[in-house]
Amino acid sequence: MSDTHKKGHDYHLVDPSVWPIAISFSALVLAIGAVYFMHSKSLWLLLIGLALTLYCMFMWFRDVVIEGEHKGDHTPVVQIGLRYGMTLFIISEVMFFVAWFWAYFDSSLFPDAVIGGVWPPKDIKTLDPWHIPLINTLILLLSGTTVTWAHHSLLENDRKGLLNGLLLTVILGLIFTSFQAYEYFVADFKLSSGIYGATFYMATGFHGFHVLVGTIFLAVCYFRAKAGHYKPDHHFGFEAAAWYWHFVDVVWLFLFASIYIWGS
Incomplete structure:
Protein backbone atom coordinates (compact mmCIF):
# COMPACT_ATOMS: atom_id res chain seq x y z
CA MET A 1 0.00 0.00 0.00
CA HIS A 74 16.16 18.65 -3.99
CA THR A 75 17.28 15.88 -6.30
CA PRO A 76 20.00 16.50 -8.93
CA VAL A 77 17.28 17.31 -11.48
CA VAL A 78 15.66 19.83 -9.11
CA GLN A 79 19.06 21.39 -8.38
CA ILE A 80 19.53 22.01 -12.11
CA GLY A 81 16.28 23.98 -12.07
CA LEU A 82 17.45 25.94 -9.04
CA ARG A 83 20.69 26.79 -10.83
CA TYR A 84 18.77 28.04 -13.87
CA GLY A 85 16.60 30.14 -11.58
CA MET A 86 19.60 31.70 -9.82
CA THR A 87 21.30 32.33 -13.17
CA LEU A 88 18.24 34.16 -14.51
CA PHE A 89 17.98 36.15 -11.28
CA ILE A 90 21.60 37.32 -11.59
CA ILE A 91 21.01 38.21 -15.26
CA SER A 92 18.05 40.35 -14.19
CA GLU A 93 20.30 42.03 -11.61
CA VAL A 94 22.89 42.72 -14.31
CA MET A 95 20.25 44.48 -16.39
CA PHE A 96 19.16 46.45 -13.31
CA PHE A 97 22.67 47.88 -12.98
CA VAL A 98 22.93 48.40 -16.74
CA ALA A 99 20.08 50.90 -16.34
CA TRP A 100 22.05 52.94 -13.79
CA PHE A 101 25.24 52.79 -15.87
CA TRP A 102 23.21 53.89 -18.89
CA ALA A 103 21.86 56.90 -16.98
CA TYR A 104 25.35 57.78 -15.75
CA PHE A 105 27.06 57.57 -19.15
CA ASP A 106 24.20 59.31 -20.93
CA SER A 107 24.67 62.29 -18.60
CA SER A 108 28.47 62.19 -18.49
CA LEU A 109 29.23 61.64 -22.17
CA PHE A 110 26.66 64.19 -23.33
CA PRO A 111 26.43 66.83 -20.55
CA ASP A 112 23.77 69.40 -21.40
CA ALA A 113 23.68 73.14 -20.79
CA VAL A 114 21.76 72.73 -17.52
CA ILE A 115 24.88 71.36 -15.82
CA GLY A 116 27.27 73.65 -17.69
CA GLY A 117 28.19 71.30 -20.52
CA VAL A 118 30.95 69.64 -18.49
CA TRP A 119 31.27 66.46 -16.43
CA PRO A 120 31.48 66.33 -13.51
CA PRO A 121 29.43 69.53 -12.99
CA LYS A 122 31.47 72.51 -11.79
CA ASP A 123 29.76 72.64 -8.38
CA ILE A 124 30.57 68.98 -7.61
CA LYS A 125 33.66 68.06 -5.63
CA THR A 126 34.21 64.42 -6.52
CA LEU A 127 35.57 61.79 -4.15
CA ASP A 128 39.20 60.74 -4.39
CA PRO A 129 39.10 57.28 -6.05
CA TRP A 130 42.48 56.32 -4.56
CA HIS A 131 41.32 56.65 -0.96
CA ILE A 132 38.26 54.81 0.43
CA PRO A 133 37.07 53.54 -3.00
CA LEU A 134 40.43 51.84 -3.59
CA ILE A 135 40.39 50.33 -0.09
CA ASN A 136 36.86 49.02 -0.70
CA THR A 137 37.97 47.55 -4.03
CA LEU A 138 40.76 45.62 -2.32
CA ILE A 139 38.34 44.49 0.40
CA LEU A 140 35.86 43.09 -2.12
CA LEU A 141 38.58 41.41 -4.17
CA LEU A 142 39.90 39.79 -1.00
CA SER A 143 36.38 38.70 -0.04
CA GLY A 144 36.07 37.01 -3.44
CA THR A 145 39.12 34.90 -2.61
CA THR A 146 37.85 33.98 0.88
CA VAL A 147 34.44 32.84 -0.42
CA THR A 148 36.25 30.78 -3.09
CA TRP A 149 38.43 29.29 -0.35
CA ALA A 150 35.26 28.37 1.55
CA HIS A 151 33.77 26.76 -1.56
CA HIS A 152 36.87 24.66 -2.29
CA SER A 153 37.07 23.67 1.38
CA LEU A 154 33.48 22.42 1.19
CA LEU A 155 34.22 20.41 -1.96
CA GLU A 156 37.12 18.78 -0.07
CA ASN A 157 34.91 18.26 3.01
CA ASP A 158 37.13 20.59 5.05
CA ARG A 159 34.57 21.96 7.53
CA LYS A 160 37.05 24.23 9.32
CA GLY A 161 38.17 25.87 6.08
CA LEU A 162 34.53 26.29 5.04
CA LEU A 163 33.60 28.05 8.29
CA ASN A 164 36.72 30.21 8.38
CA GLY A 165 36.31 31.29 4.77
CA LEU A 166 32.65 32.17 5.28
CA LEU A 167 33.33 34.06 8.50
CA LEU A 168 36.11 36.11 6.89
CA THR A 169 33.89 36.93 3.92
CA VAL A 170 31.08 38.14 6.19
CA ILE A 171 33.53 40.30 8.17
CA LEU A 172 34.96 41.80 4.96
CA GLY A 173 31.43 42.54 3.73
CA LEU A 174 30.63 44.40 6.95
CA ILE A 175 33.88 46.38 6.69
CA PHE A 176 33.02 47.35 3.10
CA THR A 177 29.56 48.54 4.15
CA SER A 178 31.03 50.55 7.03
CA PHE A 179 33.54 52.28 4.74
CA GLN A 180 30.85 53.12 2.22
CA ALA A 181 28.60 54.56 4.94
CA TYR A 182 31.52 56.74 6.09
CA GLU A 183 32.16 57.82 2.50
CA TYR A 184 28.54 58.94 2.17
CA PHE A 185 28.83 60.82 5.46
CA VAL A 186 31.89 62.86 4.36
CA ALA A 187 30.87 63.42 0.72
CA ASP A 188 30.32 67.08 -0.23
CA PHE A 189 27.35 66.30 -2.49
CA LYS A 190 23.97 64.68 -1.79
CA LEU A 191 21.36 62.66 -3.65
CA SER A 192 19.63 65.96 -4.45
CA SER A 193 22.80 67.48 -6.00
CA GLY A 194 21.57 67.30 -9.56
CA ILE A 195 22.17 64.49 -12.02
CA TYR A 196 25.63 63.68 -10.65
CA GLY A 197 24.41 63.08 -7.11
CA ALA A 198 21.38 61.15 -8.33
CA THR A 199 23.32 58.75 -10.57
CA PHE A 200 26.21 58.38 -8.11
CA TYR A 201 24.09 57.51 -5.09
CA MET A 202 21.61 55.34 -6.96
CA ALA A 203 24.35 53.23 -8.58
CA THR A 204 26.68 52.95 -5.57
CA GLY A 205 23.80 52.87 -3.06
CA PHE A 206 22.05 49.97 -4.74
CA HIS A 207 25.38 48.18 -4.96
CA GLY A 208 25.89 48.77 -1.25
CA PHE A 209 22.43 47.34 -0.61
CA HIS A 210 23.39 44.25 -2.64
CA VAL A 211 26.57 43.89 -0.57
CA LEU A 212 24.45 44.01 2.59
CA VAL A 213 22.06 41.38 1.20
CA GLY A 214 25.01 39.22 0.13
CA THR A 215 26.57 39.54 3.58
CA ILE A 216 23.33 38.35 5.20
CA PHE A 217 23.12 35.57 2.61
CA LEU A 218 26.63 34.35 3.51
CA ALA A 219 25.98 34.76 7.25
CA VAL A 220 23.00 32.42 6.91
CA CYS A 221 25.26 30.01 5.02
CA TYR A 222 27.76 30.21 7.88
CA PHE A 223 25.19 29.19 10.48
CA ARG A 224 23.82 26.49 8.19
CA ALA A 225 27.36 25.17 7.70
CA LYS A 226 27.83 25.08 11.49
CA ALA A 227 24.63 23.01 11.66
CA GLY A 228 26.14 20.55 9.16
CA HIS A 229 23.71 21.27 6.33
CA TYR A 230 26.16 21.27 3.43
CA LYS A 231 27.78 18.27 1.78
CA PRO A 232 30.39 18.21 -1.00
CA ASP A 233 27.75 17.00 -3.49
CA HIS A 234 24.72 18.87 -2.08
CA HIS A 235 25.25 22.54 -1.29
CA PHE A 236 23.41 24.70 -3.79
CA GLY A 237 22.33 27.16 -1.06
CA PHE A 238 25.97 28.08 -0.48
CA GLU A 239 26.81 27.94 -4.17
CA ALA A 240 24.05 30.46 -4.95
CA ALA A 241 25.42 32.80 -2.27
CA ALA A 242 28.92 32.50 -3.77
CA TRP A 243 27.59 33.30 -7.26
CA TYR A 244 25.78 36.33 -5.90
CA TRP A 245 28.89 37.54 -4.09
CA HIS A 246 31.06 37.24 -7.20
CA PHE A 247 28.41 39.20 -9.13
CA VAL A 248 28.61 41.95 -6.50
CA ASP A 249 32.40 41.99 -6.85
CA VAL A 250 32.28 42.39 -10.63
CA VAL A 251 29.70 45.18 -10.49
CA TRP A 252 31.90 47.08 -8.04
CA LEU A 253 34.89 46.85 -10.39
CA PHE A 254 32.80 48.53 -13.11
CA LEU A 255 31.58 51.15 -10.63
CA PHE A 256 35.10 51.87 -9.42
CA ALA A 257 36.48 52.19 -12.95
CA SER A 258 33.68 54.25 -14.47
CA ILE A 259 32.19 56.38 -11.69
CA TYR A 260 35.12 56.85 -9.31
CA ILE A 261 38.14 56.92 -11.66
CA TRP A 262 36.84 57.97 -15.09
CA GLY A 263 34.04 60.13 -13.69
CA SER A 264 36.35 62.16 -11.48
Missing part, protein backbone atom coordinates in the same frame (compact mmCIF):
# COMPACT_ATOMS: atom_id res chain seq x y z
CA SER A 2 2.83 2.36 0.87
CA ASP A 3 4.39 1.82 -2.58
CA THR A 4 1.46 3.61 -4.19
CA HIS A 5 2.55 6.83 -2.45
CA LYS A 6 6.18 6.67 -3.51
CA LYS A 7 7.38 9.32 -5.95
CA GLY A 8 8.19 7.77 -9.32
CA HIS A 9 10.15 10.72 -10.72
CA ASP A 10 13.04 13.07 -9.85
CA TYR A 11 11.01 16.27 -9.85
CA HIS A 12 9.70 18.14 -6.83
CA LEU A 13 6.00 18.98 -6.83
CA VAL A 14 5.79 21.87 -4.40
CA ASP A 15 3.39 21.44 -1.48
CA PRO A 16 0.66 24.06 -0.99
CA SER A 17 2.10 27.01 0.97
CA VAL A 18 0.66 30.15 2.52
CA TRP A 19 3.90 32.11 2.19
CA PRO A 20 3.64 33.34 -1.44
CA ILE A 21 0.32 35.09 -0.83
CA ALA A 22 1.40 36.18 2.66
CA ILE A 23 4.58 37.83 1.39
CA SER A 24 2.61 39.51 -1.42
CA PHE A 25 0.36 41.25 1.11
CA SER A 26 3.38 42.02 3.30
CA ALA A 27 5.16 43.67 0.37
CA LEU A 28 1.99 45.66 -0.35
CA VAL A 29 1.93 46.91 3.25
CA LEU A 30 5.64 47.73 2.96
CA ALA A 31 5.11 49.73 -0.24
CA ILE A 32 2.15 51.64 1.19
CA GLY A 33 4.14 52.28 4.35
CA ALA A 34 7.04 53.67 2.29
CA VAL A 35 4.73 56.06 0.42
CA TYR A 36 3.07 57.08 3.70
CA PHE A 37 6.49 57.76 5.24
CA MET A 38 7.50 59.96 2.30
CA HIS A 39 4.40 62.10 2.76
CA SER A 40 3.99 62.15 6.54
CA LYS A 41 7.42 61.15 7.92
CA SER A 42 5.60 58.55 10.05
CA LEU A 43 7.43 55.22 10.24
CA TRP A 44 4.95 52.89 11.94
CA LEU A 45 3.33 51.38 8.82
CA LEU A 46 6.69 51.05 7.06
CA LEU A 47 8.13 49.15 10.03
CA ILE A 48 5.10 46.86 10.21
CA GLY A 49 5.42 46.06 6.50
CA LEU A 50 9.16 45.44 6.85
CA ALA A 51 8.66 43.14 9.85
CA LEU A 52 5.93 41.16 8.06
CA THR A 53 8.03 40.83 4.90
CA LEU A 54 11.11 39.65 6.79
CA TYR A 55 9.04 37.16 8.80
CA CYS A 56 7.43 35.68 5.67
CA MET A 57 10.82 35.50 3.94
CA PHE A 58 12.33 33.68 6.92
CA MET A 59 9.49 31.16 7.10
CA TRP A 60 9.44 30.54 3.35
CA PHE A 61 13.22 30.06 3.20
CA ARG A 62 12.99 27.77 6.24
CA ASP A 63 10.51 25.57 4.38
CA VAL A 64 12.85 25.41 1.36
CA VAL A 65 15.76 24.38 3.60
CA ILE A 66 13.60 21.65 5.16
CA GLU A 67 12.68 20.40 1.68
CA GLY A 68 16.31 20.15 0.66
CA GLU A 69 17.96 18.98 3.88
CA HIS A 70 15.37 16.80 5.60
CA LYS A 71 12.83 15.68 3.00
CA GLY A 72 15.34 15.03 0.20
CA ASP A 73 13.22 16.85 -2.37
Whole structure:
Protein backbone atom coordinates (compact mmCIF):
# COMPACT_ATOMS: atom_id res chain seq x y z
CA MET A 1 0.00 0.00 0.00
CA SER A 2 2.83 2.36 0.87
CA ASP A 3 4.39 1.82 -2.58
CA THR A 4 1.46 3.61 -4.19
CA HIS A 5 2.55 6.83 -2.45
CA LYS A 6 6.18 6.67 -3.51
CA LYS A 7 7.38 9.32 -5.95
CA GLY A 8 8.19 7.77 -9.32
CA HIS A 9 10.15 10.72 -10.72
CA ASP A 10 13.04 13.07 -9.85
CA TYR A 11 11.01 16.27 -9.85
CA HIS A 12 9.70 18.14 -6.83
CA LEU A 13 6.00 18.98 -6.83
CA VAL A 14 5.79 21.87 -4.40
CA ASP A 15 3.39 21.44 -1.48
CA PRO A 16 0.66 24.06 -0.99
CA SER A 17 2.10 27.01 0.97
CA VAL A 18 0.66 30.15 2.52
CA TRP A 19 3.90 32.11 2.19
CA PRO A 20 3.64 33.34 -1.44
CA ILE A 21 0.32 35.09 -0.83
CA ALA A 22 1.40 36.18 2.66
CA ILE A 23 4.58 37.83 1.39
CA SER A 24 2.61 39.51 -1.42
CA PHE A 25 0.36 41.25 1.11
CA SER A 26 3.38 42.02 3.30
CA ALA A 27 5.16 43.67 0.37
CA LEU A 28 1.99 45.66 -0.35
CA VAL A 29 1.93 46.91 3.25
CA LEU A 30 5.64 47.73 2.96
CA ALA A 31 5.11 49.73 -0.24
CA ILE A 32 2.15 51.64 1.19
CA GLY A 33 4.14 52.28 4.35
CA ALA A 34 7.04 53.67 2.29
CA VAL A 35 4.73 56.06 0.42
CA TYR A 36 3.07 57.08 3.70
CA PHE A 37 6.49 57.76 5.24
CA MET A 38 7.50 59.96 2.30
CA HIS A 39 4.40 62.10 2.76
CA SER A 40 3.99 62.15 6.54
CA LYS A 41 7.42 61.15 7.92
CA SER A 42 5.60 58.55 10.05
CA LEU A 43 7.43 55.22 10.24
CA TRP A 44 4.95 52.89 11.94
CA LEU A 45 3.33 51.38 8.82
CA LEU A 46 6.69 51.05 7.06
CA LEU A 47 8.13 49.15 10.03
CA ILE A 48 5.10 46.86 10.21
CA GLY A 49 5.42 46.06 6.50
CA LEU A 50 9.16 45.44 6.85
CA ALA A 51 8.66 43.14 9.85
CA LEU A 52 5.93 41.16 8.06
CA THR A 53 8.03 40.83 4.90
CA LEU A 54 11.11 39.65 6.79
CA TYR A 55 9.04 37.16 8.80
CA CYS A 56 7.43 35.68 5.67
CA MET A 57 10.82 35.50 3.94
CA PHE A 58 12.33 33.68 6.92
CA MET A 59 9.49 31.16 7.10
CA TRP A 60 9.44 30.54 3.35
CA PHE A 61 13.22 30.06 3.20
CA ARG A 62 12.99 27.77 6.24
CA ASP A 63 10.51 25.57 4.38
CA VAL A 64 12.85 25.41 1.36
CA VAL A 65 15.76 24.38 3.60
CA ILE A 66 13.60 21.65 5.16
CA GLU A 67 12.68 20.40 1.68
CA GLY A 68 16.31 20.15 0.66
CA GLU A 69 17.96 18.98 3.88
CA HIS A 70 15.37 16.80 5.60
CA LYS A 71 12.83 15.68 3.00
CA GLY A 72 15.34 15.03 0.20
CA ASP A 73 13.22 16.85 -2.37
CA HIS A 74 16.16 18.65 -3.99
CA THR A 75 17.28 15.88 -6.30
CA PRO A 76 20.00 16.50 -8.93
CA VAL A 77 17.28 17.31 -11.48
CA VAL A 78 15.66 19.83 -9.11
CA GLN A 79 19.06 21.39 -8.38
CA ILE A 80 19.53 22.01 -12.11
CA GLY A 81 16.28 23.98 -12.07
CA LEU A 82 17.45 25.94 -9.04
CA ARG A 83 20.69 26.79 -10.83
CA TYR A 84 18.77 28.04 -13.87
CA GLY A 85 16.60 30.14 -11.58
CA MET A 86 19.60 31.70 -9.82
CA THR A 87 21.30 32.33 -13.17
CA LEU A 88 18.24 34.16 -14.51
CA PHE A 89 17.98 36.15 -11.28
CA ILE A 90 21.60 37.32 -11.59
CA ILE A 91 21.01 38.21 -15.26
CA SER A 92 18.05 40.35 -14.19
CA GLU A 93 20.30 42.03 -11.61
CA VAL A 94 22.89 42.72 -14.31
CA MET A 95 20.25 44.48 -16.39
CA PHE A 96 19.16 46.45 -13.31
CA PHE A 97 22.67 47.88 -12.98
CA VAL A 98 22.93 48.40 -16.74
CA ALA A 99 20.08 50.90 -16.34
CA TRP A 100 22.05 52.94 -13.79
CA PHE A 101 25.24 52.79 -15.87
CA TRP A 102 23.21 53.89 -18.89
CA ALA A 103 21.86 56.90 -16.98
CA TYR A 104 25.35 57.78 -15.75
CA PHE A 105 27.06 57.57 -19.15
CA ASP A 106 24.20 59.31 -20.93
CA SER A 107 24.67 62.29 -18.60
CA SER A 108 28.47 62.19 -18.49
CA LEU A 109 29.23 61.64 -22.17
CA PHE A 110 26.66 64.19 -23.33
CA PRO A 111 26.43 66.83 -20.55
CA ASP A 112 23.77 69.40 -21.40
CA ALA A 113 23.68 73.14 -20.79
CA VAL A 114 21.76 72.73 -17.52
CA ILE A 115 24.88 71.36 -15.82
CA GLY A 116 27.27 73.65 -17.69
CA GLY A 117 28.19 71.30 -20.52
CA VAL A 118 30.95 69.64 -18.49
CA TRP A 119 31.27 66.46 -16.43
CA PRO A 120 31.48 66.33 -13.51
CA PRO A 121 29.43 69.53 -12.99
CA LYS A 122 31.47 72.51 -11.79
CA ASP A 123 29.76 72.64 -8.38
CA ILE A 124 30.57 68.98 -7.61
CA LYS A 125 33.66 68.06 -5.63
CA THR A 126 34.21 64.42 -6.52
CA LEU A 127 35.57 61.79 -4.15
CA ASP A 128 39.20 60.74 -4.39
CA PRO A 129 39.10 57.28 -6.05
CA TRP A 130 42.48 56.32 -4.56
CA HIS A 131 41.32 56.65 -0.96
CA ILE A 132 38.26 54.81 0.43
CA PRO A 133 37.07 53.54 -3.00
CA LEU A 134 40.43 51.84 -3.59
CA ILE A 135 40.39 50.33 -0.09
CA ASN A 136 36.86 49.02 -0.70
CA THR A 137 37.97 47.55 -4.03
CA LEU A 138 40.76 45.62 -2.32
CA ILE A 139 38.34 44.49 0.40
CA LEU A 140 35.86 43.09 -2.12
CA LEU A 141 38.58 41.41 -4.17
CA LEU A 142 39.90 39.79 -1.00
CA SER A 143 36.38 38.70 -0.04
CA GLY A 144 36.07 37.01 -3.44
CA THR A 145 39.12 34.90 -2.61
CA THR A 146 37.85 33.98 0.88
CA VAL A 147 34.44 32.84 -0.42
CA THR A 148 36.25 30.78 -3.09
CA TRP A 149 38.43 29.29 -0.35
CA ALA A 150 35.26 28.37 1.55
CA HIS A 151 33.77 26.76 -1.56
CA HIS A 152 36.87 24.66 -2.29
CA SER A 153 37.07 23.67 1.38
CA LEU A 154 33.48 22.42 1.19
CA LEU A 155 34.22 20.41 -1.96
CA GLU A 156 37.12 18.78 -0.07
CA ASN A 157 34.91 18.26 3.01
CA ASP A 158 37.13 20.59 5.05
CA ARG A 159 34.57 21.96 7.53
CA LYS A 160 37.05 24.23 9.32
CA GLY A 161 38.17 25.87 6.08
CA LEU A 162 34.53 26.29 5.04
CA LEU A 163 33.60 28.05 8.29
CA ASN A 164 36.72 30.21 8.38
CA GLY A 165 36.31 31.29 4.77
CA LEU A 166 32.65 32.17 5.28
CA LEU A 167 33.33 34.06 8.50
CA LEU A 168 36.11 36.11 6.89
CA THR A 169 33.89 36.93 3.92
CA VAL A 170 31.08 38.14 6.19
CA ILE A 171 33.53 40.30 8.17
CA LEU A 172 34.96 41.80 4.96
CA GLY A 173 31.43 42.54 3.73
CA LEU A 174 30.63 44.40 6.95
CA ILE A 175 33.88 46.38 6.69
CA PHE A 176 33.02 47.35 3.10
CA THR A 177 29.56 48.54 4.15
CA SER A 178 31.03 50.55 7.03
CA PHE A 179 33.54 52.28 4.74
CA GLN A 180 30.85 53.12 2.22
CA ALA A 181 28.60 54.56 4.94
CA TYR A 182 31.52 56.74 6.09
CA GLU A 183 32.16 57.82 2.50
CA TYR A 184 28.54 58.94 2.17
CA PHE A 185 28.83 60.82 5.46
CA VAL A 186 31.89 62.86 4.36
CA ALA A 187 30.87 63.42 0.72
CA ASP A 188 30.32 67.08 -0.23
CA PHE A 189 27.35 66.30 -2.49
CA LYS A 190 23.97 64.68 -1.79
CA LEU A 191 21.36 62.66 -3.65
CA SER A 192 19.63 65.96 -4.45
CA SER A 193 22.80 67.48 -6.00
CA GLY A 194 21.57 67.30 -9.56
CA ILE A 195 22.17 64.49 -12.02
CA TYR A 196 25.63 63.68 -10.65
CA GLY A 197 24.41 63.08 -7.11
CA ALA A 198 21.38 61.15 -8.33
CA THR A 199 23.32 58.75 -10.57
CA PHE A 200 26.21 58.38 -8.11
CA TYR A 201 24.09 57.51 -5.09
CA MET A 202 21.61 55.34 -6.96
CA ALA A 203 24.35 53.23 -8.58
CA THR A 204 26.68 52.95 -5.57
CA GLY A 205 23.80 52.87 -3.06
CA PHE A 206 22.05 49.97 -4.74
CA HIS A 207 25.38 48.18 -4.96
CA GLY A 208 25.89 48.77 -1.25
CA PHE A 209 22.43 47.34 -0.61
CA HIS A 210 23.39 44.25 -2.64
CA VAL A 211 26.57 43.89 -0.57
CA LEU A 212 24.45 44.01 2.59
CA VAL A 213 22.06 41.38 1.20
CA GLY A 214 25.01 39.22 0.13
CA THR A 215 26.57 39.54 3.58
CA ILE A 216 23.33 38.35 5.20
CA PHE A 217 23.12 35.57 2.61
CA LEU A 218 26.63 34.35 3.51
CA ALA A 219 25.98 34.76 7.25
CA VAL A 220 23.00 32.42 6.91
CA CYS A 221 25.26 30.01 5.02
CA TYR A 222 27.76 30.21 7.88
CA PHE A 223 25.19 29.19 10.48
CA ARG A 224 23.82 26.49 8.19
CA ALA A 225 27.36 25.17 7.70
CA LYS A 226 27.83 25.08 11.49
CA ALA A 227 24.63 23.01 11.66
CA GLY A 228 26.14 20.55 9.16
CA HIS A 229 23.71 21.27 6.33
CA TYR A 230 26.16 21.27 3.43
CA LYS A 231 27.78 18.27 1.78
CA PRO A 232 30.39 18.21 -1.00
CA ASP A 233 27.75 17.00 -3.49
CA HIS A 234 24.72 18.87 -2.08
CA HIS A 235 25.25 22.54 -1.29
CA PHE A 236 23.41 24.70 -3.79
CA GLY A 237 22.33 27.16 -1.06
CA PHE A 238 25.97 28.08 -0.48
CA GLU A 239 26.81 27.94 -4.17
CA ALA A 240 24.05 30.46 -4.95
CA ALA A 241 25.42 32.80 -2.27
CA ALA A 242 28.92 32.50 -3.77
CA TRP A 243 27.59 33.30 -7.26
CA TYR A 244 25.78 36.33 -5.90
CA TRP A 245 28.89 37.54 -4.09
CA HIS A 246 31.06 37.24 -7.20
CA PHE A 247 28.41 39.20 -9.13
CA VAL A 248 28.61 41.95 -6.50
CA ASP A 249 32.40 41.99 -6.85
CA VAL A 250 32.28 42.39 -10.63
CA VAL A 251 29.70 45.18 -10.49
CA TRP A 252 31.90 47.08 -8.04
CA LEU A 253 34.89 46.85 -10.39
CA PHE A 254 32.80 48.53 -13.11
CA LEU A 255 31.58 51.15 -10.63
CA PHE A 256 35.10 51.87 -9.42
CA ALA A 257 36.48 52.19 -12.95
CA SER A 258 33.68 54.25 -14.47
CA ILE A 259 32.19 56.38 -11.69
CA TYR A 260 35.12 56.85 -9.31
CA ILE A 261 38.14 56.92 -11.66
CA TRP A 262 36.84 57.97 -15.09
CA GLY A 263 34.04 60.13 -13.69
CA SER A 264 36.35 62.16 -11.48
